[in-house]
Amino acid sequence: MRYPNTLLSPLTPFTPSLAAAGRAHARSRSDRSTTRQRILAAAEHLFLTHGYEATSMRAITTTANVNLAAVNYHFGSKEELFAQILTTRLDPMMRERLRLLDALEAGKGMDRPHAVEQLIAAMFLPALALARDAERGGENFLKFLGRAFADPSPFVQRLLAERYADAHQRFKRAFAAALPALPAQDLSMRLHFILDAISSTLASEDARRLIAAIDAGGEGGASDDVSFLARFAPFLSASLRAQVNQPAQRAAIAAVQALQ
Amino acid sequence: MRYPNTLLSPLTPFTPSLAAAGRAHARSRSDRSTTRQRILAAAEHLFLTHGYEATSMRAITTTANVNLAAVNYHFGSKEELFAQILTTRLDPMMRERLRLLDALEAGKGMDRPHAVEQLIAAMFLPALALARDAERGGENFLKFLGRAFADPSPFVQRLLAERYADAHQRFKRAFAAALPALPAQDLSMRLHFILDAISSTLASEDARRLIAAIDAGGEGGASDDVSFLARFAPFLSASLRAQVNQPAQRAAIAAVQALQ
DNA sequence: CCAAAATTCAAACGAACGTTCGAATTTTGA
């Protein structure tokens, strides 16, 4: 047998957990986690730190303390390993986002004047929930995602663009409906803007500090996500709602231009 | 002699131009541009497309139609080549940004209620001017810059962080003064957010289309930059100005959370 | 014009890359 068809295998957490505890036969040499899990954990950390190209198979296998050939045996190739890490986390998150969008569009809990904020919440809450769950990746996955969105490797870009194009389209249409006065061209640019910024900001240390500060003041759990979003969403929604071409602003800008 | 000390040499445009036309002795074999210029042009394009790591010396020299050893001879190393491309463009742009900031802080053309928009203009106008000047890089350089800011290579990050830390600090303080009500923590996150997004957005095709559309309707030249900024700055300033923790928004977000 | 300096060139360096192979070992299931 060449290697197990991992891309179709059931989603399992990367870190040793309840799922692995049952099988006593698996690797008891160096520590409890299986080779697959150790590879996934090491690769996730290295990919988010150095990017796809700069992360070598040897660095992954050395960090994971497994044989060099183990990645090819268990995952087939470096690309399939990366895809596995990305999709096992992101697919469920995307499904959850779309589920919330469905619910909102069905009118559940809809607050029409704050539709934009609610759409933002539908995008963020699943990401924040995932970040809080250490067994599903924790905050490291947000960093990983941030790196992946900015990664220039054609393979990474193609994977993200093709696999999640439909979901992005659905959110784009929802935002367009919530912002009927905004020209399509501006909406497109602003969405591009906030989506890029979301991934890089959530991956940043600043956001991490703010989340930690909010957690320290709150009672913990899901309500802290609302607190964080109440702090974070306003400036995203404000940017989406801003009116185009305000004469007074234009004059102020022209005054700076005159200094050149 | 090993190689000319290029990092200290006068800044010259990458594309063959007036500067090169005078010296008739230089390379007349394949075309008019010198080896250095051909390398710089090819490397800039490849770096912005594939990132630092994924761009090989062989790809650069093949594209530039020069010998493989030419990069090491003229620039010393791949890192020094990258640094040269970045700094010869970015240093003057940063100086111009700071010059505008100086002028604003000295009260020249200051429009206090729109101080935020003017600070944004001080950051953008030099970048837009550079993007319009084909001899100083044109729009390709904005793409290059966008890639560079997102590049995970330690060398690239160190170069950007160390060389332009002071300039970033100055702008951060200026924004803080223009937004006295915003908590320092939020300002820090929002600026991080905006700066990341600026680089990736300006490098995007959406922004390029919008600039082209504005140019098509305008009379060309610098006034188009004001038109673009009048379209672009409002949603940046709106995001910076947004109030934190608005109760009605929080309720709308909590309603989405309840759907989970 | 011609020695000296600058530049170009083909070739090779050692190192690191992702991947593959067959043997050794461990785990599985009847």
Add this chain to the structure above:
DNA sequence: TCAAAATTCGAACGTTCGTTTGAATTTTGG
């Protein structure tokens, strides 16, 4: 318990990486 399957392992594959070398060539300056 024992053959079969799964996994681990060391070693090597061929390729590409950035860089260096020394000779050939071109350009410079008196």
